[in-house]
Amino acid sequence: MSDGFQFTNETIQASRLAKAFSHPVRLYILKQLSQEKCCYSSDLSTILPVAKSTLSQHLKELKDAGLIHGQTEAPKIKYCLNREVWNLARSFFQDVFQLS
Numbered sequence: 122m123s124d125g126f127q128f129t130n131e132t133i134q135a136s137r138l139a140k141a142f143s144h145p146v147r148l149y150i151l152k153q154l155s156q157e158k159c160c161y162s163s164d165l166s167t168i169l170p171v172a173k174s175t176l177s178q179h180l181k182e183l184k185d186a187g188l189i190h191g192q193t194e195a196p197k198i199k200y201c202l203n204r205e206v207w208n209l210a211r212s213f214f215q216d217v218f219q220l221s
Contacts, residue, residue: 135213138206141186146171146179151202154189159201162191 128136141147146169153160153168162180166173180200183189187206191198 131213134209135217137186138188138210138213141183141188142210144179144182146176147183150179150183150200151188151207154200154202155207159199161197161199163197165200 142151149169150165153165162173162176165180166176169176171179180189180191184191187203188210189200190203191200193199
């Protein structure tokens with residue numbers, strides 16, 4: 122990088138979101154959550170052909186990007202889309218892929 126160049130906060134956040142979208146399991150989770158109000162990790166583990174620990178890592182990646190949030194309802198965790206960040210992601214990617 123040249124001296125003085127800095128990425129904008131928006132570009133850095135868009136990069137984090139792109140990483141979160143970069144795996145088919147995470148895309149499936151996001152699709153499920155966009156169609157339902159919320160769901161439990163145990164429900165996802167019965168649908169997806171991945172180990173619970175792997176599912177947990179994918180959920181963590183989505184949480185770290187801010188796309189979802191989890192609420193503990195012992196012994197389960199309920200996951201929902203973070204609609205604010207979801208809409209922000211849609212806006213970012215519409216701008217990136219907009220044809221001129």
